[in-house]
Structures are given as C-alpha cells and as structure tokens.
Amino acid sequence: MRILDNHKYVWLLGVLGWLILSLVLPQNPVQAADIQPTARPEPTICGTGRSISVNGSALINVTPDRALVQLGVQSNGTTVDAAEKANSQAIQRVIAAIRQQGVQAGDIATDLYVIDPIYEDYDSLYIKGYRVNNTVAVTIREVNKTSVIVSAALEAGANQVHDVSFYTSELRKYRDQARELAVTAAGEKASALAASAGAEIGCVQSINENSWSYYNGWWYGSNRNASLWTQNTIQNAPSTGDSSTGSSGDEPISLGQISIKAEVSISYALK
Structure with missing residues (x-):
C-alpha cells in the first residue's frame, strides 16, 4: 500500500507540473527556424583617402528696424550734492522729452553713472568740485524717428551723444x-x-x-x-x-x- 501511495503522489505531481507549464508557455510556440535575424543597415562609407x-x-x-542710442548729461558742481541735483533735474527733462516721442519707459535704461572729482590742476590734489556723467541707453523701435528723438533729447538738456547703432x-x-x-x-x-x-x-x-x-x-x-x-x-x-x-x-x-x-x-x- 505504501508503494501505491508513492506512485499516486508522483503521478499527481506530474499532472500539476504539466498544468503549470501549459499556463506559462504560449499556446503557439515560435519555432526556432521561424526566427530570422534582423538585418543591420550597412554603415555609410565616407572615403578618407582623397x-x-x-x-x-x-x-x-x-x-x-531697431536703433540703440546712448546719450546723457554731464553736470558739474562745487559739491557732490549740487552736481547730482543738477544732473538729476537735467536727465529727467531729457527722459521726458524722449518719452514724448513715443518711446516706452521700458526702452530707456541707465547705461552709465559716474561721479568724478575735479582737481585744481594735474599736479594738485585739491578738489575744487565734482562732475557727474549720466548716460542712458534708448532703444528706438521706430527707426525713422532716430534723428528726431536725438534732437529732442539735446534740446531738453542732453550734452553728450556717445553712440548711435542700428540692428535688426x-x-x-x-x-x-x-x-x-x-x-x-x-x-x-x-x-x-x-x-x-x-x-x-x-x-x-x-x-x-x-x-x-x-x-x-x-x-x-x-x-x-x-x-x-x-x-x-x-x-x-x-x-x-x-x-x-x-x-x-x-x-x-x-x-x-x-x-x-x-x-x-x-x-x-x-x-
């Protein structure tokens, strides 16, 4: 009886294994002969001999269709405060004149602001005053108005025109x-x-x-x-x-x- 039980146990394991394989393996297995290797494209040959x-x-x-103008005001004063005040008033008038020509505020930016001492002479360290240079960069989108805008700025008090450049x-x-x-x-x-x-x-x-x-x-x-x-x-x-x-x-x-x-x-x- 023990031998028969062992045979039944082995038979049950075989049936269970077959069921598991039938579930895992595909129903229509691909034959090895049906698998064709993928053809690789031949590399392009570029001769290097000649x-x-x-x-x-x-x-x-x-x-x-665009212009960039750099212009500004140079002001002198016996003190820093005096020079800055005179320059600030002048540059505000210049900016207002440029704005009146249709230039937007975002197209006007301070490009350079410098305060330098003014000496009595080249060999002296005595400071007799101060000079303020204030330059603004103006982007002009209506390039045909470049001359008009520069003239308006000069009439309003600008005394320096550093550069006028055009671009697209x-x-x-x-x-x-x-x-x-x-x-x-x-x-x-x-x-x-x-x-x-x-x-x-x-x-x-x-x-x-x-x-x-x-x-x-x-x-x-x-x-x-x-x-x-x-x-x-x-x-x-x-x-x-x-x-x-x-x-x-x-x-x-x-x-x-x-x-x-x-x-x-x-x-x-x-x-």
Missing part, C-alpha cells in the same frame, strides 16, 4: 539664410574644383562655421566695397514693405544697412 576643403561665404544686407530684430532669420547660402556656395565651389581635376565630390566629412554681423554705413567708403567683393554670395533682403522704416535722406542720421555674413569651411570626400 578629400577637398573649401570655404563658402554669403552676405545678406538688411534694412535695420530678425537677426536669427537672416543669419540662418546666410548660413544656407554659404553652404550652397561651398558645395558649388567644391564641385567646380573637383570637376576640373576629373573627380566628383562625395559625402561631407566636416563643417566649421563662423558668422557675424556689422553695420555698413557710408563712412566705410572703399572698405565696404572691398569686403563685399570677397563674398561668394551677396543678397539684399527684401524690404518689409513698411514705409515707416524708411528715411527721406534729409536727417543727419542715416539708417544704412546691416550686413549679416555667414562663412563655412567644408571638407568633402572625393570619388
């Missing part, structure tokens, strides 16, 4: 365009050189980029023309169509154009 390196550059001329609020857009033109110019140059040597360009091995922007005013004279002729591609950006950004030519401050340049160095494999 190559050509060229530079490509592009220049886009843009009419500015869409620098990123024009710089991306210049980069694209520079890459195209580099590719055309590389293709022409390779064809002259009986070869063709292949994949790009490396790209290096250097971009900047600067103002082209009339005072640059011949240097401006010389810099333009060194470019592969020169493009004048179309006007926005807003006549308010134009200039009649009678103002003492002329807008000119912003020159946005992109330059790339590209190495191509030869095939």
Whole structure:
C-alpha cells in the first residue's frame, strides 16, 4: 500500500507540473527556424583617402528696424550734492522729452553713472568740485524717428551723444539664410574644383562655421566695397514693405544697412 501511495503522489505531481507549464508557455510556440535575424543597415562609407576643403561665404544686407542710442548729461558742481541735483533735474527733462516721442519707459535704461572729482590742476590734489556723467541707453523701435528723438533729447538738456547703432530684430532669420547660402556656395565651389581635376565630390566629412554681423554705413567708403567683393554670395533682403522704416535722406542720421555674413569651411570626400 505504501508503494501505491508513492506512485499516486508522483503521478499527481506530474499532472500539476504539466498544468503549470501549459499556463506559462504560449499556446503557439515560435519555432526556432521561424526566427530570422534582423538585418543591420550597412554603415555609410565616407572615403578618407582623397578629400577637398573649401570655404563658402554669403552676405545678406538688411534694412535695420531697431536703433540703440546712448546719450546723457554731464553736470558739474562745487559739491557732490549740487552736481547730482543738477544732473538729476537735467536727465529727467531729457527722459521726458524722449518719452514724448513715443518711446516706452521700458526702452530707456541707465547705461552709465559716474561721479568724478575735479582737481585744481594735474599736479594738485585739491578738489575744487565734482562732475557727474549720466548716460542712458534708448532703444528706438521706430527707426525713422532716430534723428528726431536725438534732437529732442539735446534740446531738453542732453550734452553728450556717445553712440548711435542700428540692428535688426530678425537677426536669427537672416543669419540662418546666410548660413544656407554659404553652404550652397561651398558645395558649388567644391564641385567646380573637383570637376576640373576629373573627380566628383562625395559625402561631407566636416563643417566649421563662423558668422557675424556689422553695420555698413557710408563712412566705410572703399572698405565696404572691398569686403563685399570677397563674398561668394551677396543678397539684399527684401524690404518689409513698411514705409515707416524708411528715411527721406534729409536727417543727419542715416539708417544704412546691416550686413549679416555667414562663412563655412567644408571638407568633402572625393570619388
């Protein structure tokens, strides 16, 4: 009887094991023969035996739509309090005059504030007074009013104009365009050189980029023309169509154009 009980016990364990396996294993097991290895894409081969390196550059001329003017008031006084009081009154009149031209308060910021002693002479340490220099930076969004705003500030008491600069609020857009033109110019140059040597360009091995922007005013004279002729591609950006950004030519401050340049160095494999 003990032997029979042991056989029944073994049989029950076998049945229980089979039930567990039937629940765990999938009903339609995948055969090993049906599993196909995933084909890996072949890496792109870029030959390094022969190559050509060229530079490509592009220049886009843009009419500015912003101006930054740095102007201020210099005041003297026998004491610090007197000099500061005179300067504070003058700069407040200047700011009020600028605000009357439509410039928002957020576009006017103190750029420099300095108090210096005034000595009797160069060899003396005797202080006979004090000088206050107070400069504000004014962002002008209606660039056609730059001359008017500067004149209003001077009439209100400003006695210093340190700088007038122009820029574009869409620098990123024009710089991306210049980069694209520079890459195209580099590719055309590389293709022409390779064809002259009986070869063709292949994949790009490396790209290096250097971009900047600067103002082209009339005072640059011949240097401006010389810099333009060194470019592969020169493009004048179309006007926005807003006549308010134009200039009649009678103002003492002329807008000119912003020159946005992109330059790339590209190495191509030869095939």
